[in-house]
Amino acid sequence: MAVGMVLGLAACHRHNAATAVPWHIELTTTPAAPTVPGTTVFKVLVTDSAGQQVAGAKVTVDLIMVTMDMGPNQIVLQPQPGGVYTGSASFTMAGPWNCKVTVSAGGHTQAQTFPFTVS
Numbered sequence: 001m002a003v004g005m006v007l008g009l010a011a012c013h014r015h016n017a018a019t020a021v022p023w024h025i026e027l028t029t030t031p032a033a034p035t036v037p038g039t040t041v042f043k044v045l046v047t048d049s050a051g052q053q054v055a056g057a058k059v060t061v062d063l064i065m066v067t068m069d070m071g072p073n074q075i076v077l078q079p080q081p082g083g084v085y086t087g088s089a090s091f092t093m094a095g096p097w098n099c100k101v102t103v104s105a106g107g108h109t110q111a112q113t114f115p116f117t118v119s
């Protein structure tokens with residue numbers, strides 16, 4: 001008796017970029033605990049689901065205060081070697097913030113939010 005195998009999931013969705021989604025988005029900041037006043041450096045590493053670096057992406061970071069509307073505060077990160085993107089910005093108030101990282105490449109856009117407490 002033949003045993004049927006269903007392999008359809010692996011090919012269910014393709015994008016132009018030769019990267020397997022979903023991506024893994026990793027954010028590190030310097031300093032790790034941001035302060036006001038102060039400048040925070042944002043470093044984002046993007047890898048695909050196969051562990052390969054995602055280069056040539058547009059990466060933005062939106063700083064969104066959780067407890068009130070502080071207005072838009074978005075930076076566009078600059079590409080570095082190795083699927084890394086960096087930039088710097090300043091938080092405008094102490095308290096709870098969300099850093100929304102948005103990555104776009106090859107027709108795929110993926111966002112991830114990282115919470116920070118700014119002191």
Ligand SMILES: [Cu+2]
Nearest residue numbers: 065068070093
């Ligand atoms: Cu505020």
